[in-house]
Amino acid sequence: MTLADLKQNFYNELQTLYSQDEIDAIFLIYLEDKFDLRYSPTQNFEFEAEANEDLIALKAGKPVQHITQKAFFYDNLFYVNEYTLIPRPETEELIEIIRNDFPKEEKLSIIDLGTGTGCIPITLSKIFTSAKVSAIDVSPEALKVAQINAKNLTTTIHFYQKDLLEELIFDEKFDVIVSNPPYIRNLEKAEMHQNVLEFEPHLALFVEDDNALIFYERIIAFAQNNLTNNGTVYCEINQYLPEETKLLFEKAFRKVEIIKDLSGNYRMLKSTEIK
Numbered sequence: 001m002t003l004a005d006l007k008q009n010f011y012n013e014l015q016t017l018y019s020q021d022e023i024d025a026i027f028l029i030y031l032e033d034k035f036d037l038r039y040s041p042t043q044n045f046e047f048e049a050e051a052n053e054d055l056i057a058l059k060a061g062k063p064v065q066h067i068t069q070k071a072f073f074y075d076n077l078f079y080v081n082e083y084t085l086i087p088r089p090e091t092e093e094l095i096e097i098i099r100n101d102f103p104k105e106e107k108l109s110i111i112d113l114g115t116g117t118g119c120i121p122i123t124l125s126k127i128f129t130s131a132k133v134s135a136i137d138v139s140p141e142a143l144k145v146a147q148i149n150a151k152n153l154t155t156t157i158h159f160y161q162k163d164l165l166e167e168l169i170f171d172e173k174f175d176v177i178v179s180n181p182p183y184i185r186n187l188e189k190a191e192m193h194q195n196v197l198e199f200e201p202h203l204a205l206f207v208e209d210d211n212a213l214i215f216y217e218r219i220i221a222f223a224q225n226n227l228t229n230n231g232t233v234y235c236e237i238n239q240y241l242p243e244e245t246k247l248l249f250e251k252a253f254r255k256v257e258i259i260k261d262l263s264g265n266y267r268m269l270k271s272t273e274i275k
């Protein structure tokens with residue numbers, strides 16, 4: 001079988017689930033991240049049986065990153081599994097905002113709340129090489145993944161298993177509190193892709209419809225005790241609730257800014273000057 005034959009199999013099997021552009025992207029990720037191959041139509045492909053099995057899983061909606069167990073985030077390769085959210089491009093934009101706010105050599109103390117694969121603290125630790133970086137998650141399985149990533153990417157992150165919905169006690173103050181918490185309401189499930197709904201951890205994604213901002217309330221409470229005087233909170237937010245989230249932060253902070261992502265949706269929030 002050639003790589004062109006394999007690509008055709010991908011189109012045949014996945015066309016009911018994905019657009020052609022999506023299949024092209026999945027195919028290239030699959031080749032590169034699983035077999036370290038670039039696409040060359042006439043090249044012989046010898047792993048037909050394995051690819052057939054993977055196609056069955058892809059057809060069932062499994063994300064390609066769960067098959068390769070790899071995801072790129074901000075130029076680094078992260079190990080991912082079913083317990084962790086696959087890092088998203090919007091979260092790279094959040095990193096970019098933080099990157100532009102401080103000199104690289106700044107001795108920041110940073111904490112990430114709800115770390116998943118550890119993509120945020122690990123990336124920030126690579127940018128701000130003098131920073132002390134901590135991270136929490138409630139999920140022990142996610143923390144195992146984050147620890148593997150920190151080791152693979154040669155960073156030192158202080159990980160803690162803690163529940164953000166309970167009182168979070170740290171006898172330390174942070175210059176940067178960052179979080180991409182669960183924020184999707186159940187009512188938004190209808191517009192989500194099957195592969196996210198069935199294969200990504202619901203713990204990482206969903207909140208109750210009538211309590212959608214609960215994690216932001218907890219992040220604010222944590223900031224009230226643990227943000228330095230000049231510190232900043234950075235969050236990813238629900239694009240359908242930017243004003244509501246801003247109003248919530250304005251109860252506790254003098255300066256609150258909501259920021260659009262590259263698709264033009266309000267997806268990030270930055271707040272400073274606690275009242």
Ligand SMILES: C[S@@+](CC[C@H](N)C(=O)[O-])C[C@H]1O[C@@H](n2cnc3c(N)ncnc32)[C@H](O)[C@@H]1O
Pocket residue numbers: 084085086087088091113114115116117118119120136137138139142162163164165180181182183203204205
């Ligand atoms: C939207 S994911 C973000 C993961 C990662 N930071 C990223 O941007 O890809 C939210 C994370 O919050 C964690 N989480 C959910 N409930 C939590 C809680 N009560 N306390 C702490 N972490 C929680 C989940 O396990 C998940 O890793």
